[in-house]
Amino acid sequence: MTSTRKLRLGPLPKNESVKLTFSCPVALKNDLERYAVLHAQTYGETVDAVALIPHMLKAFIRRDRTFHRMRTVPTVPS
Secondary structure (H helix, E strand, O other): OOOOOOOOOOOOOOOOOOOOOOOOOHHHHHHHHHHHHHHHHHHOOOOOHHHHHHHHHHHHHHOOHHHHHHHHOOOOOO
């Protein structure tokens, strides 16, 4: 059964990328895989759980107000 509600992470754009490797807890990996299944059901396009990670991180950073405030504050040399 496909839900008519949208997930927070919308359809994935096509972007140039750089490969990174990281470790995560098994529970997080399982959640990413479940999210990938829901994403595929919602948008009708199969996506690998690993492909979701950069988009989730980008969405997280985009919504972090403190990060954006600190990015715009000039750094003072020590």
